[in-house]
Amino acid sequence: MRLFLLVVIFVSGFVSAKEKVVWYEYHAPPAYFTSGEHKGMGHSQMIRKGIIDRLPEYEHVVIDASVKRVLHDLKNNEMLSASPGLLKTPEREKYLYYSVPKLPIPTYGILVRSSLVELYKPYLTSKGQVDLRKLIESQPVKIFIQDGSAYGETLDEMIKEYVGTDKIVRMGPNSGSTEP
Structure with missing residues (x-):
């Protein structure tokens, strides 16, 4: 009986295990709203939601962190990770892979009353x-x-x-x- 339970537990772990994708975000409107009345409604958050909806075979985890932490983790961790909207720089290209852009990224501007x-x-x-x-x-x-x-x-x-x-x-x- 014990052997049967161990086999069931062992096999169920393999059946339910999905590869994990870690999605990083940081408060940077209009790309990311991590707090306030528009929380979760940034354009990069909406893109991520669309991608997640189309990849149900993965376990998706969203981590809210500072940009420095995001870059540190992306540089030093071996896990499957993404952070849509990170600007491409020569330094970042040394350790990040950038896909071909599919949507234009809004440029920076000055807002004035x-x-x-x-x-x-x-x-x-x-x-x-x-x-x-x-x-x-x-x-x-x-x-x-x-x-x-x-x-x-x-x-x-x-x-x-x-x-x-x-x-x-x-x-x-x-x-x-x-x-x-």
Whole structure:
């Protein structure tokens, strides 16, 4: 009888075991809303839900963590993991595989209350884009960045110029870091 129970327990473990996929997310609207009234409604979260719905043969686990933790885990763990929406950088390409993009990723922008639009007109280029450097240099503007995030080559280089000044405000658990 004991042998029978051991065999049943052993076999049932194999039958119910599914390969696990770990999905990482971090609060970064509009891609990820990990809290608040829009929790779970970010565009990357909606894409992930669609993928999960089409892969029922896997066990799916969602982990909410800082960008630095996500990158650390993706670099150092052997488990099957994903984090849709991570910007491709040369450093990340050393340890991450990026699929061919299937959907456009929204670009970064500046949101301004309509009542304040006139204040930003002097900083517009002939193409109607904000000259960020001119804005930063002439106004008491602060740039909020999330530790571990990449913002694209141009913005990352500009951020490096202001690290250590009062223009940069870091968000995240390791906000004393000096790397953008």
